[in-house]
Amino acid sequence: MVFSNKTFKFIIAAFLVCLSFTGFANPTQDTIQTPTQTTAATAHDAHGEEAASHETHGEPTDLKSKIEAYKMHHVLDAHDFTLFSDEAEGKHYGFPLPIILWDNGLQIFSSSKFNHGESVAESNGNYYRIGHDEKIYKVDGPTGELTGDHHHPTNVKPLDLSITKSVLVMFVVAFIMVWVFTGLAKSYAKNGGISAGFGRLFEPIVLYIRDEIAIPNIGEKHYKKYMSYLLTVFFFVWFLNIFGLTPLGINVTGNIAVTAGLAIITALITNFTANKTYWGHIFWMPGVPTPMKIILAPIELLGVIIKPFSLMIRLYANIFAGHVVLMSLIALIFLFKSWIGGSLSFLLSFALSTIEILVALLQAYIFTMLSALYFGSANEEHHHDEAHH
Amino acid sequence: MEIPRIIGAGLVVIGAGIGIGRIGGSAMDAIARQPEATGKIQTAMLIAAALIEGIGFAAIFAS
Numbered sequence: 001m002v003f004s005n006k007t008f009k010f011i012i013a014a015f016l017v018c019l020s021f022t023g024f025a026n027p028t029q030d031t032i033q034t035p036t037q038t039t040a041a042t043a044h045d046a047h048g049e050e051a052a053s054h055e056t057h058g059e060p061t062d063l064k065s066k067i068e069a070y071k072m073h074h075v076l077d078a079h080d081f082t083l084f085s086d087e088a089e090g091k092h093y094g095f096p097l098p099i100i101l102w103d104n105g106l107q108i109f110s111s112s113k114f115n116h117g118e119s120v121a122e123s124n125g126n127y128y129r130i131g132h133d134e135k136i137y138k139v140d141g142p143t144g145e146l147t148g149d150h151h152h153p154t155n156v157k158p159l160d161l162s163i164t165k166s167v168l169v170m171f172v173v174a175f176i177m178v179w180v181f182t183g184l185a186k187s188y189a190k191n192g193g194i195s196a197g198f199g200r201l202f203e204p205i206v207l208y209i210r211d212e213i214a215i216p217n218i219g220e221k222h223y224k225k226y227m228s229y230l231l232t233v234f235f236f237v238w239f240l241n242i243f244g245l246t247p248l249g250i251n252v253t254g255n256i257a258v259t260a261g262l263a264i265i266t267a268l269i270t271n272f273t274a275n276k277t278y279w280g281h282i283f284w285m286p287g288v289p290t291p292m293k294i295i296l297a298p299i300e301l302l303g304v305i306i307k308p309f310s311l312m313i314r315l316y317a318n319i320f321a322g323h324v325v326l327m328s329l330i331a332l333i334f335l336f337k338s339w340i341g342g343s344l345s346f347l348l349s350f351a352l353s354t355i356e357i358l359v360a361l362l363q364a365y366i367f368t369m370l371s372a373l374y375f376g377s378a379n380e381e382h383h384h385d386e387a388h389h
Numbered sequence: 390m391e392i393p394r395i396i397g398a399g400l401v402v403i404g405a406g407i408g409i410g411r412i413g414g415s416a417m418d419a420i421a422r423q424p425e426a427t428g429k430i431q432t433a434m435l436i437a438a439a440l441i442e443g444i445g446f447a448a449i450f451a452s
Binding site for chain 2: 212309310311313314317318362365366369370373
């Protein structure tokens, strides 16, 4: 990585210029009024308070739980797209998304009926409410409340097929990809083999994936049938990671369901395109004594499950951890309540955001690389006879 | 039951950190010896680091 003197000076200058703004960002009269002594006095009353907060649908009051709730709200998927909200007036700026439920037939209605989790939505005589974990629960009537634990209600959960925030962003990314790459593909035909337009930006990356990831790991003979998946997954993960760094507050690849879906597709492709040698190495490892073959078979079989599992966890945990750390650094502003917190938060989150841009590319690369590695292992030719000379 | 699990997860993460550090250090050595093989060494380093990282994350989420 080139870290030339000029850019470094520019970063320092940019930081110094912004320092004054971050100083002003923390007026002494803070708008968030928080009681500083909380737990000691109300510790014995915790149970009652829990019930009380449950009654008013639990807006947390003290600063720490507020920050915690904000972080949870950021990393979880949501049923509406809130860009920002005004806490003093209780207004949310954004747009609602469609709710699609399967509960005695298809129930389709707008998420604006939930009023950001504050009211009960009605559809064909069924009543629903959003819990604090952003999941939809069925309640008895128009005044129904969630029962059970505050964070894990015991109400019935209908099958939720909604277009949530993550799903919407995935649609947007899919649309962008189709648009950019079909444009790139068409420009080859139009310009006689030379790319043109915006898609040209991605041509070197496509070539890199072919020449540095697919061919060395899968081999000249078989790489072509995997290229479409490798390119799709690389750009899908990369674009989603980059979208997660925008101030829109999106966290798609930091959602374990999304990464699980991607990992399952990789696992299915690996196992359905595997040749005889691959399965032979799993169930009856050649070249080792027979007792070892029996011991190795279950271990190798476990590996078939562990490989996609580690793919899933790696991508999810990297992006999730990045978002949580970034949110925590931003929360420093509200914890310090002075110019120190503001500038510290700015410096640290600036540095972390810079690293996150690298991580966004790196994780997409790693996911593609390991997928290619698994595909390669599924297509390895039998070559034990020539290994001896 | 909670505390041993957290300590165990911490030990795994320390181990993973040492492992990734050693991979990075060795890759640095290798690049210094053979600068023309930088690309290949970096690829191998990233794969090995990613595999160890997976173990570390698995430990954190299992705790």
